[in-house]
Amino acid sequence: MTTYRPTPTDSLWTETSTSQAETEEILAKHIPSADNPAQPLHRNAHLQWLVRNLIQGFPTRYTSQDASQPWLMFWTLQSLSTLQAGLDAGNKQKAINTIMSWQHPEGGFGGGPGQAPHLLATYASVCALANVGRPGPGGGWDQIDREKMYKFFMSVKQPDGSFTVMHHGEVDVRGIYCMLVVATLLDLLTPELVEGTAAFLASCQTYEGGFSSASQPYFSSSSLLPSPRPPLGEAHGGYTFCALASWVMVRSFAPPPEGVSIDVRRLLRWLVMMQGSEQELGGFRGRTNKLVDGCYSWWVGGAFALLEMLGVPGHHAQEDDVSEGQEGAHDEWDDVDDALFNRKALQEYILYAGQHPTGGLRDKPPKVSDAYHTLSCLSGLASAQHHVTPSSTRREEITLLWETDTDSPFDEQRKSAFADALAWVEEEGASKFVGGSGNRVNATHPIFNLTMTHTDAMMGHFYRQTVPPRMVRRRP
Amino acid sequence: MALQTDTPPLLYAEDPEWADVVPVPQYENVNPLAPIFYTAEYKDATDYFRAVVKAGEMSPRVLALTEKIIKMNPAHYTAWQYRYKTLLATGASFEDELRLMDVFCIKFLKTYQVWHHRRLLVTHLVPAPPSSPLHLVQLQEELDFIARCLNVDTKNYHTWSYRQWLLAYFNADALWRGETKWVERMLAEDVRNNSAWHHRFFVVFGSGVRADEEDREGVVRREVAYTKQKLSLAPNNASAWNYLRGVLDHNRVPYSSLTSFVQPYTVPRAEDAEAEDVLDLEDPLPSKGAELPCVGAIEFLADVYEQEGSGEGVRKATELWKSLANEYDTIRKKYWEYRIREALAGQTS
Numbered sequence: 001m002t003t004y005r006p007t008p009t010d011s012l013w014t015e016t017s018t019s020q021a022e023t024e025e026i027l028a029k030h031i032p033s034a035d036n037p038a039q040p041l042h043r044n045a046h047l048q049w050l051v052r053n054l055i056q057g058f059p060t061r062y063t064s065q066d067a068s069q070p071w072l073m074f075w076t077l078q079s080l081s082t083l084q085a086g087l088d089a090g091n092k093q094k095a096i097n098t099i100m101s102w103q104h105p106e107g108g109f110g111g112g113p114g115q116a117p118h119l120l121a122t123y124a125s126v127c128a129l130a131n132v133g134r135p136g137p138g139g140g141w142d143q144i145d146r147e148k149m150y151k152f153f154m155s156v157k158q159p160d161g162s163f164t165v166m167h168h169g170e171v172d173v174r175g176i177y178c179m180l181v182v183a184t185l186l187d188l189l190t191p192e193l194v195e196g197t198a199a200f201l202a203s204c205q206t207y208e209g210g211f212s213s214a215s216q217p218y219f220s221s222s223s224l225l226p227s228p229r230p231p232l233g234e235a236h237g238g239y240t241f242c243a244l245a246s247w248v249m250v251r252s253f254a255p256p257p258e259g260v261s262i263d264v265r266r267l268l269r270w271l272v273m274m275q276g277s278e279q280e281l282g283g284f285r286g287r288t289n290k291l292v293d294g295c296y297s298w299w300v301g302g303a304f305a306l307l308e309m310l311g312v313p314g315h316h317a318q319e320d321d322v323s324e325g326q327e328g329a330h331d332e333w334d335d336v337d338d339a340l341f342n343r344k345a346l347q348e349y350i351l352y353a354g355q356h357p358t359g360g361l362r363d364k365p366p367k368v369s370d371a372y373h374t375l376s377c378l379s380g381l382a383s384a385q386h387h388v389t390p391s392s393t394r395r396e397e398i399t400l401l402w403e404t405d406t407d408s409p410f411d412e413q414r415k416s417a418f419a420d421a422l423a424w425v426e427e428e429g430a431s432k433f434v435g436g437s438g439n440r441v442n443a444t445h446p447i448f449n450l451t452m453t454h455t456d457a458m459m460g461h462f463y464r465q466t467v468p469p470r471m472v473r474r475r476p
Numbered sequence: 477m478a479l480q481t482d483t484p485p486l487l488y489a490e491d492p493e494w495a496d497v498v499p500v501p502q503y504e505n506v507n508p509l510a511p512i513f514y515t516a517e518y519k520d521a522t523d524y525f526r527a528v529v530k531a532g533e534m535s536p537r538v539l540a541l542t543e544k545i546i547k548m549n550p551a552h553y554t555a556w557q558y559r560y561k562t563l564l565a566t567g568a569s570f571e572d573e574l575r576l577m578d579v580f581c582i583k584f585l586k587t588y589q590v591w592h593h594r595r596l597l598v599t600h601l602v603p604a605p606p607s608s609p610l611h612l613v614q615l616q617e618e619l620d621f622i623a624r625c626l627n628v629d630t631k632n633y634h635t636w637s638y639r640q641w642l643l644a645y646f647n648a649d650a651l652w653r654g655e656t657k658w659v660e661r662m663l664a665e666d667v668r669n670n671s672a673w674h675h676r677f678f679v680v681f682g683s684g685v686r687a688d689e690e691d692r693e694g695v696v697r698r699e700v701a702y703t704k705q706k707l708s709l710a711p712n713n714a715s716a717w718n719y720l721r722g723v724l725d726h727n728r729v730p731y732s733s734l735t736s737f738v739q740p741y742t743v744p745r746a747e748d749a750e751a752e753d754v755l756d757l758e759d760p761l762p763s764k765g766a767e768l769p770c771v772g773a774i775e776f777l778a779d780v781y782e783q784e785g786s787g788e789g790v791r792k793a794t795e796l797w798k799s800l801a802n803e804y805d806t807i808r809k810k811y812w813e814y815r816i817r818e819a820l821a822g823q824t825s
Contacts, residue, residue, distance in 0.1 A: 003806065007712070008712035008767035008770075009710075009712075009767075010709070010710040010711055010712050010713075010762075010763065010765055010766045010767055011763070011764075011765020011766070011767075012667070012709055012710045012763070012765060014665070014666040014667060014668050014669075015630060015665075015666045015668075015669075016666055016668035016669065017668060053510060054509055054510045055509070057510060057511040057512060057513055058510065058511070058512045058513065059513055060512070060513045060514065060515060062512045062513075063512060063514055063515070063518055063548065063549055064549055064550075064551055065512070065551070066512060066514070066518075066522070066549050066551075066552060067549070067551050067552045067553050067554065068551070069510075069512070072510055072512075073509070073510055076510060091509060094507065094508075094509045095509045095510075097506045097507075097508075098503075098506055098508040098509045098510070101503060101506045101508070110554065111553065111554070112502060113502050113503060113504075113506075113526075114500065114502070114526040114529060114530070114554075115553075115554040116553065116554040116557050116558075118553060165553075166553065166557065167557065168557050168560055168561070168596065169553070169557070169592065170588060170592040170595075172588075206674065206677075206722075207677050207681075207718070207719075207721070207722025207723075207725065207726060208674075208718045208722065212637070213633070213637055214637070216640070216641060216644040216645065216683070218644070218647075218684075228682060228683050228684050230640065230644060230678055230682035230683040231678070231682065232637040232640045232641050232644075233633050233636055233637035233640065233671075233674070234633075234636070234670055234671055234673075234674035235674075236633065266725075268811075269811075272808050272811040273714065273808075275807055275808065276807070277807050278806065278807055282807055287631075287670055287671075288670040288714050288715050288718060289668045289669070289670045289713070289714060289715050290631065290670070313814075338810070339810060340810050340811050340814055341808075341810065341811070342807050342808070342809070342810060345807060
């Protein structure tokens with residue numbers, strides 16, 4: 001029996017508790033009951049909504065995202081992939097041509113044609129190309145100017161190991177995450193690129209355990225002091241995901257220097273504390289004492305898989321044969337579910353509160369849906385449904401096929417980044433679907449937020465390596 | 477600066493002042509997928525902006541153009557970037573620009589760019605460290621401005637991190653001096669404002685040692701006492717528990733030093749609680765309206781027991797974790813069970 005308890009106010013009302021109580025009241029109306037049956041995933045409504053945005057275009061209110069056109073494209077295409085849908089060849093080509101018009105002559109991608117190159121726009125463009133692009137003329141992949149892109153990356157690097165998001169722009173771990181994803185996918189990682197970055201990331205961890213947007217360096221006669229390096233801003237779900245994923249990527253390429261580390265225990269505690277109560281339908285919030293929001297289903301819900309790379313156990317199932325897709329009672333869940341967050345509740349938040357009745361997903365009711373929340377809710381749903389975990393067997397398979405590039409002075413590091421990134425596998429039998437397997441969405445890569453197939457294809461191409469075919473893994 | 481001219485023609489395409497510029501459409505040889513439906517005014521302005529960028533023009537009219545675009549779309553980072561370069565190239569007044577930003581920051585509180593632009597301006601206007609009293613006055617005005625913004629939007633991430641940057645970057649005693657008092661007022665307004673708690677940590681522990689705070693043990697005692705007081709008002713406040721843990725961890729103070737404070741918060745209110753009129757300043761009791769037992773306290777006490785390291789300690793911690801898993805914090809059942817497994821594994825190894 002689920003118990004619903006409003007968040008305690010201790011009879012002391014403040015702005016925080018007032019908005020919390022208002023939100024809980026609204027969410028309570030979305031708890032399934034006799035008059036209010038549990039909602040399935042409205043797949044068709046979402047597909048129609050996504051396709052309408054792609055083909056007909058976005059309404060005027062999206063002008064505020066005119067500098068984020070690559071994001072609108074990525075959110076939409078990746079949502080389609082997560083919903084197991086894709087574009088026809090004609091529209092794929094149209095997408096490729098649109099994306100390539102954002103590439104800047106000086107390297108990197110901008111938020112639209114003629115816009116300045118920006119790390120975030122570069123991630124979204126490249127990941128959109130992972131969805132629709134291909135090798136060869138006109139396919140987008142081989143038209144990415146990797147050399148200039150690398151120069152752009154180096155040109156925004158700062159003395160403390162951080163990066164500004166663009167020239168004259170702000171330092172922010174979102175930019176570092178975006179840069180590292182692209183560098184990892186496109187084989188652009190070098191020791192010089194990531195030098196000092198691990199220490200910068202570590203300095204963004206706050207006393208709460210999550211990560212902030214950036215930290216402030218102190219210098220003594222132009223040399224960086226190891227401390228203090230105070231985090232600017234409190235622990236935050238979006239920044240925490242970006243910092244943690246960056247940490248995992250940097251570490252795969254180059255082990256952090258002696259004395260540079262993050263506090264994984266405290267991070268885990270902070271992550272689990274971000275999950276809202278039953279009264280909040282188990283959605284995630286992005287900061288302590290803030291409201292739950294569908295987008296943190298991915299930023300926080302998705303972060304748990306990354307911890308597995310750092311030795312925090314995930315949901316290892318104990319039994320060999322567990323049937324999938326059953327509308328399970330609680331005990332059936334418990335048999336297979338060793339996740340450290342409440343996977344079932346997160347799925348419930350997304351299905352019951354996150355879906356907008358006319359298509360697309362959202363922050364919370366009664367808000368409207370938008371492209372950003374649609375993908376973050378769907379990716380969050382994916383990470384709550386599937387157990388994607390780094391597999392040493394898969395890693396070995398990949399490593400065995402590795403073809404050494406004698407021209408590369410750091411071939412071993414490239415190999416390590418490549419093998420770690422592709423070692424993630426979806427564990428069979430560990431998937432669980434609230435509302436039945438009809439609600440299944442595709443698993444997503446825990447670092448890149450791409451499907452596993454797109455990740456394999458793109459990395460195989462850019463590293464000139466053969467990626468062994470994926471078979472669904474049985475539990476040992 | 478030609479910021480305030482007479483009512484300009486609606487469109488640049490009709491403006492004689494811009495007749496020398498050939499607008500550049502956004503998509504020239506591409507029929508885009510997922511286009512945005514712009515208003516005529518926005519499309520017109522950005523067509524001219526692309527032309528300006530292409531030609532590399534930096535002039536007062538470009539300042540007017542970028543201002544117009546930013547008003548329609550404050551997230552247009554290229555317009556901001558180009559505006560900044562134009563300010564530098566034309567030798568425009570950074571003071572005037574900062575006053576314009578006073579309006580923009582309030583109006584477009586949620587965008588990254590307004591705050592970053594402000595940072596660029598202040599960096600130009602004031603050397604670090606500030607070298608004259610006038611600079612300190614300017615920076616104090618900046619702190620006051622930020623405070624006004626935070627009164628409107630009390631948890632704005634950009635505003636808070638901008639304040640922290642300002643303090644750390646200019647790093648002047650005179651600026652740090654009023655900070656603890658100021659953040660105390662913010663916490664008095666809303667004791668659950670986590671941004672304010674974070675700011676307090678930043679000021680007291682994160683960014684070096686403040687003048688008159690060299691007695692670190694005294695500072696820790698002060699902060700622990702302050703947090704206890706705030707917890708007694710509203711025990712179910714995760715921000716305060718996190719701060720308390722942060723202070724103890726940062727200063728390597730064992731949690732067990734707070735056992736007697738925490739215990740009354742871990743149990744249902746005693747029947748005869750009203751009768752007890754003992755006021756313990758060291759360990760304030762939960763307020764009359766407190767809802768007990770409190771999850772943060774149970775978790776804290778379990779950590780105290782676990783840190784004892786003995787079999788008995790782990791047993792007592794496990795009891796508490798079980799009560800969280802099965803009764804008081806059921807959404808995190810899996811995590812509390814994990815803590816039990818980890819603690820037991822630590823015992824056998």
